[in-house]
Amino acid sequence: MREYCRRSLFISLAISGLVPSRVFAQYTFTKVVDTVTVVPNDTRPFNNFGVPSHSGSDIAWLSSPAGSSVPDGGVYAGNTSGVLTPIWLNNTSGTVAFYNPSLDAGRVAFHSSLPGQPSQGVFKTAPNFGVSSTVALRLGSAPGGGTFFGLQRPSMVAGKVAFVAPVTSGPSGIFSDFNGPLSSFVTTNTAIPSGTGTFISFDDEISADASGLRVAFNATGSGTQKGLYSATFTGAVTKIVDTSTVLPGAAGTAPTVGAPSADAGVIAFAAVGSTGRGVFRSSALGTALVKVADTSIPIPGGTGNFTFTGTGVLNEVATHGGAIAFVGTGANNQRGLYLKDCGSLAKVIRVGDQLAGKTISFLDIGTEALTGPSSPFTATLQSKTVAFRANFTDGSTGLFVAKSTRRCFDFTYAAGAVAAGSFETPGVPISVDGVGGNFTARDGSAIARFAQEPLSSFGVDGVSPADRPSLIDYRVDAAANIVPESISSTFDQPVFLEMLEFTDFGPTDSAALSINGVSQILRLENLSQDLSIDFSNLITPAGSSITLGWDPSNRVGDGFGLASLVVTPVPEPGSGCCAVAFTLSILNRRVRTRVHHLLSR
Numbered sequence: 001m002r003e004y005c006r007r008s009l010f011i012s013l014a015i016s017g018l019v020p021s022r023v024f025a026q027y028t029f030t031k032v033v034d035t036v037t038v039v040p041n042d043t044r045p046f047n048n049f050g051v052p053s054h055s056g057s058d059i060a061w062l063s064s065p066a067g068s069s070v071p072d073g074g075v076y077a078g079n080t081s082g083v084l085t086p087i088w089l090n091n092t093s094g095t096v097a098f099y100n101p102s103l104d105a106g107r108v109a110f111h112s113s114l115p116g117q118p119s120q121g122v123f124k125t126a127p128n129f130g131v132s133s134t135v136a137l138r139l140g141s142a143p144g145g146g147t148f149f150g151l152q153r154p155s156m157v158a159g160k161v162a163f164v165a166p167v168t169s170g171p172s173g174i175f176s177d178f179n180g181p182l183s184s185f186v187t188t189n190t191a192i193p194s195g196t197g198t199f200i201s202f203d204d205e206i207s208a209d210a211s212g213l214r215v216a217f218n219a220t221g222s223g224t225q226k227g228l229y230s231a232t233f234t235g236a237v238t239k240i241v242d243t244s245t246v247l248p249g250a251a252g253t254a255p256t257v258g259a260p261s262a263d264a265g266v267i268a269f270a271a272v273g274s275t276g277r278g279v280f281r282s283s284a285l286g287t288a289l290v291k292v293a294d295t296s297i298p299i300p301g302g303t304g305n306f307t308f309t310g311t312g313v314l315n316e317v318a319t320h321g322g323a324i325a326f327v328g329t330g331a332n333n334q335r336g337l338y339l340k341d342c343g344s345l346a347k348v349i350r351v352g353d354q355l356a357g358k359t360i361s362f363l364d365i366g367t368e369a370l371t372g373p374s375s376p377f378t379a380t381l382q383s384k385t386v387a388f389r390a391n392f393t394d395g396s397t398g399l400f401v402a403k404s405t406r407r408c409f410d411f412t413y414a415a416g417a418v419a420a421g422s423f424e425t426p427g428v429p430i431s432v433d434g435v436g437g438n439f440t441a442r443d444g445s446a447i448a449r450f451a452q453e454p455l456s457s458f459g460v461d462g463v464s465p466a467d468r469p470s471l472i473d474y475r476v477d478a479a480a481n482i483v484p485e486s487i488s489s490t491f492d493q494p495v496f497l498e499m500l501e502f503t504d505f506g507p508t509d510s511a512a513l514s515i516n517g518v519s520q521i522l523r524l525e526n527l528s529q530d531l532s533i534d535f536s537n538l539i540t541p542a543g544s545s546i547t548l549g550w551d552p553s554n555r556v557g558d559g560f561g562l563a564s565l566v567v568t569p570v571p572e573p574g575s576g577c578c579a580v581a582f583t584l585s586i587l588n589r590r591v592r593t594r595v596h597h598l599l600s601r
């Protein structure tokens with residue numbers, strides 16, 4: 001499949017003669033399928049597309065051939081290498097798929113009618129898009145009594161499926177095969193947490209998360225009760241937000257919440273509040289509710305602030321591995337796709353931009369649009385990619401995948417969502433799309449990420465019993481000297497150093513940051529409001545090292561965590577994508593002056 005590179009602007013900062021300097025976020029775009037593509041096992045091209053579900057290098061979607069008399073069509077899968085796979089076809093079997101499919105690791109779950117029958121069902125494929133099997137049928141017996149009256153869009157994770165279904169002569173609710181045989185785990189008999197009585201109804205769109213085996217869902221109760229909730233497959237239900245919840249930022253309370261997206265212990269959602277609108281994230285335990293963007297935030301690459309009004313915006317949020325993608329809107333018909341990752345918010349693409357030689361007239365995503373690494377404890381990671389549907393001014397439509405050229409070592413996860421873990425030291429190689437760092441802990445047994453902190457992060461599990469194991473802090477030795485903990489990394493190729501983000505950095509904390517031997521003490525006043533430091537894309541040559549440790553003169557702070565380290569590979573000269581001219585000899589001579597200036601400002 002052809003890739004399209006959107007060139008980014010380089011602004012030259014002539015500091016100590018070092019060029020270039022700032023690079024804005026860059027993405028490559030790959031077309032998977034469009035309305036020129038011929039349908040597999042057919043001679044006609046695709047006519048239309050639902051929003052894609054994305055997992056790994058694959059996407060799955062709902063579509064139909066041009067000229068088809070069947071309104072909704074079949075289910076298909078494809079990847080960025082150009083391979084298309086029919087999953088459930090209307091043009092050969094006479095079946096109709098009714099909702100956008102759910103995709104996870106080479107398996108698809110979908111809702112469809114049955115060949116030659118008025119009945120409908122929820123189905124899922126075997127691994128590698130294998131043979132489909134039946135999960136549940138309309139008018140079939142429901143666990144807990146009664147019969148299924150209807151079946152809604154399924155959500156798949158780890159080969160298991162969850163879905164909402166109304167039931168006649170029995171409790172309606174959310175059903176799943178996570179525990180083996182099909183069973184219900186939240187129903188109209190389930191008590192509303194922090195509410196009165198039991199649930200009355202459930203919204204169609206739910207989102208399953210393998211981390212903690214949970215499902216996020218919107219539901220209502222008696223009177224004006226409604227909210228967003230999270231439930232384990234054993235039936236433990238937690239309130240995330242309801243109409244009494246005060247949203248962070250300028251949105252007020254949360255009377256209306258859009259379709260949720262859940263992954264890695266994070267639940268992302270859009271909401272219309274009493275005084276504003278925005279996109280938010282919470283842990284699956286209902287803690288750490290934070291604003292991603294609202295009407296007080298300027299539109300990256302646009303004009304004015306987000307408004308979050310317009311078609312489908314409430315249901316166009318996706319999360320994966322801590323990152324969040326969403327469709328945002330603004331005044332004068334601004335509409336674009338944006339990604340919050342590694343502590344920063346950036347535009348991916350927007351209406352009016354050129355893509356594949358055409359002008360975008362409309363774009364949207366689903367709640368499973370984002371994929372990438374789900375755990376920092378994987379030796380080799382990939383940067384986040386987002387799948388989206390784009391309409392063009394010439395009347396055509398296509399499904400595309402956007403991939404960021406930024407490489408984010410992102411260590412932040414919601415507390416309690418995933419099991420504790422650590423990298424043993426010394427020398428843990430970890431790479432993101434081939435950009436490698438050799439991470440090593442000092443004065444500790446491991447670089448650790450535990451779930452004990454309000455927001456988990458990378459720290460050092462030190463030798464002192466008083467150590468906070470998921471933070472970087474210190475111990476006092478027998479001679480009453482401070483022995484600081486630290487994390488260091490050496491990169492195996494030239495990179496633009498973009499940003500370092502902290503967690504748990506308080507007013508009494510201070511950090512010692514060193515880049516290639518140039519050191520600076522960082523205090524809270526040196527960091528931005530989101531606890532980050534911007535390096536303005538400092539170029540560092542291959543073999544450069546960065547060390548983050550505790551300030552050895554500080555005896556009163558209680559530690560901080562490393563949330564993310566963001567770098568962008570220096571492009572190969574003549575690559576055709578954002579090519580840049582620089583001289584490594586100049587870089588090696590002057591990088592120290594540049595680092596000192598950045599850390600001192």
